[in-house]
Amino acid sequence: MKQVLDYIEDNSTKFVEELREYIGFKSISAQPEYKDDTVECAHWLADKCKSLGLDTYIFETSGNPIVVATTRKKTAEDKPHVMIYGHYDVQPPDPLELWESPPFEPRINNGAIYGRGASDNKGQNWVYVKMCEAFMATGSLPCDITFLFEGEEEVGSEHLPEFLRTHRDMFDCDVAIVSDTAMPERNVPALTYGLRGIAALEVEVIGPSRDLHSGIYGGSIENPGMALCKMLSELRDSDGRVSVPGFYDDVLPLTPFEREQFSRLPFDEAAYKELLGVSSLFGEKGFSPWEQRTARPTIEINGITCGYQGEGSKTIIPSRASAKLSCRLVPNQQPELILSKLEDFLKRIRPPGVQLRILKGHQGNPYMFQPDSAYAKAAVRAIERTFSKEAVFTREGGSIPIVNDFKKVLDVDTLLIPLALPDDNHHSPNEKFDLECFRKGLKMGVLLMDEIRGIDA
Numbered sequence: 001m002k003q004v005l006d007y008i009e010d011n012s013t014k015f016v017e018e019l020r021e022y023i024g025f026k027s028i029s030a031q032p033e034y035k036d037d038t039v040e041c042a043h044w045l046a047d048k049c050k051s052l053g054l055d056t057y058i059f060e061t062s063g064n065p066i067v068v069a070t071t072r073k074k075t076a077e078d079k080p081h082v083m084i085y086g087h088y089d090v091q092p093p094d095p096l097e098l099w100e101s102p103p104f105e106p107r108i109n110n111g112a113i114y115g116r117g118a119s120d121n122k123g124q125n126w127v128y129v130k131m132c133e134a135f136m137a138t139g140s141l142p143c144d145i146t147f148l149f150e151g152e153e154e155v156g157s158e159h160l161p162e163f164l165r166t167h168r169d170m171f172d173c174d175v176a177i178v179s180d181t182a183m184p185e186r187n188v189p190a191l192t193y194g195l196r197g198i199a200a201l202e203v204e205v206i207g208p209s210r211d212l213h214s215g216i217y218g219g220s221i222e223n224p225g226m227a228l229c230k231m232l233s234e235l236r237d238s239d240g241r242v243s244v245p246g247f248y249d250d251v252l253p254l255t256p257f258e259r260e261q262f263s264r265l266p267f268d269e270a271a272y273k274e275l276l277g278v279s280s281l282f283g284e285k286g287f288s289p290w291e292q293r294t295a296r297p298t299i300e301i302n303g304i305t306c307g308y309q310g311e312g313s314k315t316i317i318p319s320r321a322s323a324k325l326s327c328r329l330v331p332n333q334q335p336e337l338i339l340s341k342l343e344d345f346l347k348r349i350r351p352p353g354v355q356l357r358i359l360k361g362h363q364g365n366p367y368m369f370q371p372d373s374a375y376a377k378a379a380v381r382a383i384e385r386t387f388s389k390e391a392v393f394t395r396e397g398g399s400i401p402i403v404n405d406f407k408k409v410l411d412v413d414t415l416l417i418p419l420a421l422p423d424d425n426h427h428s429p430n431e432k433f434d435l436e437c438f439r440k441g442l443k444m445g446v447l448l449m450d451e452i453r454g455i456d457a
Contacts, residue, residue: 001450003138008130008442015130015442016113016435018048020106022088022122023115029064029089029155038064038151041088045149052133054147059167061159064089064151068170071132072144080143080452083173083412085402086125086180087153090117091427098429112432119424123433124179124441125149127419131445142453146171150402156362157402164409175375175452176406179441181396181418182426184265184290186434189387191379192416194368194395195403196294197329199338200302200361203346204322205231207354211307211316218317222353225306228321234349235299235325240284240292242299242327244345250332254295261393262290275423294395298328299342326361328397335363364401369413374455379415382448386440394418417444 008015025041028034042058042065049069050056056069067088072081093103093116101107106115113123128147135141148171150160164171181192207224208217237243254262267289273281283292292298302325307318327338339360350356370376371393383391396416403414419441425431 001446004134004446005443007134007138008439008446011130011134012439012442015126016108016438018130019113019118019123019126019433019438020108020115022126023106023113023117024104025088026104027089027117027151028092029152030092035064038089042067042149042151045088048129049147052129052136054132059163061152061163063155063159066151066160066163067149068146068167069149070144070146070170071136071141072146079141080175080455081146081173082143082449082452083146083148083171083176083406083410084125084128085148085150085176085178085406085414086128087121087150088117088125089151089154090120090122091154093429095429100430103429103431108435111436112434113438114430114432116431118431118433119420120426120431121153121180123438124419127179127438127441128177128445131442131449134442134446135449142449145449146173153400153402160402161405161409164405168409171410173410173412176403176410176412176414177417177448178400178403178414179417179419180400181398181416182420182422182424183418183437184392184394184422186421186437187387187389188266189383189389189391190394190418191371191376191383191391192394192396192418193371193376194295194331195366195400195416196297196395196397197333197335197366198326198362198364198399198401199329199335199342200324200326200363201339201342202322202324202359202361203228203231204320204357204359205350205354206320206357208317208319211319214315214317221317222351223317224321224354225318227351227354228304228306228323230351231346231349232301232304232323235345240282242297244299244338244341246341247297247299247338250334250337251297252331254291258295258393258395259291262288262295264392265290265394290394294397295330297330297333300326300328302326324361328399329366331366331368333366335365339363364399365404367400367403367407367414368395373413375413375415375452378451378455379417379448382444382451383417385447386444417448419444
């Protein structure tokens with residue numbers, strides 16, 4: 001074990017320089033003009049895995065390539081098999097004017113590497129590639145590892161579920177590992193045991209056949225923009241609860257263990273408000289901010305479009321208005337059922353004089369595994385050995401829908417091990433990844449493989 005950790009220490013500068021190269025690819029899956037860059041990134045990643053001696057495959061899809069690299073079949077030794085998932089695609093960097101440096105020209109400043117994808121998810125998945133390199137350069141791996149990298153996570157992982165079903169034998173593993181979440185704070189290591197699900201919807205309010213002069217016609221017909229705003233205002237009450245009938249019917253209450261774990265999490269309200277740039281907090285009454293943002297369901301307006309958006313004024317009654325909505329869901333809520341309830345509610349509160357067009361969007365189920373399982377305990381031991389601190393159990397407010405497919409198709413639990421920090425600016429300008437977290441992640445990965453091997457010993 002010492003040889004492996006020494007190798008990491010001796011090669012840490014090289015690892016960071018390779019990460020800079022990785023971040024430099026404009027692998028933006030949401031924008032077709034970056035298709036070539038995204039494919040190039042996939043091949044770069046595959047070449048890096050191949051150079052370590054891993055059996056590496058690139059699977060083409062009608063979207064972006066899926067990269068698989070594995071240590072299996074290298075020896076006849078029976079070892080635990082671990083699947084490690086990550087994604088090489090990134091969010092668009094807009095708005096560019098808010099970046100302090102070009103998003104695809106990574107820079108290092110104050111102990112962090114800055115660039116789009118630095119933390120979400122290139123930096124976090126690069127940890128495990130380099131951990132694997134350290135083992136293979138100094139001896140043998142305690143576990144067989146299969147890497148699964150996709151290039152469509154940021155646009156819904158359209159092709160990966162079917163790929164898993166078609167190539168199930170490649171991923172016949174004992175446990176999956178994903179690092180794509182954030183620690184509560186720099187010095188508060190954690191194991192994430194639950195993720196919220198998601199259900200998205202777009203509602204369009206349709207009024208007159210064309211935009212109308214607001215002076216000539218105003219006051220005689222319903223304004224679609226006003227109608228939409230009225231409907232949206234009825235989605236949530238003053239206590240922060242969603243008003244859609246039946247929305248909470250299947251929500252599992254937080255257990256005493258969970259509430260005790262949430263109470264252990266550090267929270268500085270003033271610092272939190274400063275981080276987010278808000279003057280006050282708002283959330284469902286009876287729950288702490290940690291619980292509100294990770295373990296309670298929500299409904300949010302993601303965008304509103306209505307009428308004239310250019311300079312100056314244009315006095316019209318717009319013919320249409322639309323809003324994009326998303327619900328974050330918790331166990332045991334079902335996305336399809338929630339969307340149906342929301343659609344029924346919107347139809348019921350529709351003002352007369354306008355019509356509705358409702359388009360259901362992407363969905364993902366909530367995910368949770370038992371924090372007292374053997375693999376969860378192994379992860380906690382590795383985390384605590386790395387950070388020399390007791391780990392906390394957390395839930396994450398975001399969604400990683402593919403982990404449900406890991407459970408459904410492969411019948412394995414996924415260890416969600418956060419290596420990012422809350423201020424790493426995922427999906428925002430000036431995204432970064434703390435290099436101390438990168439180094440600790442390397443050590444944690446080494447110790448985790450050792451702990452997982454001990455389960456089957």
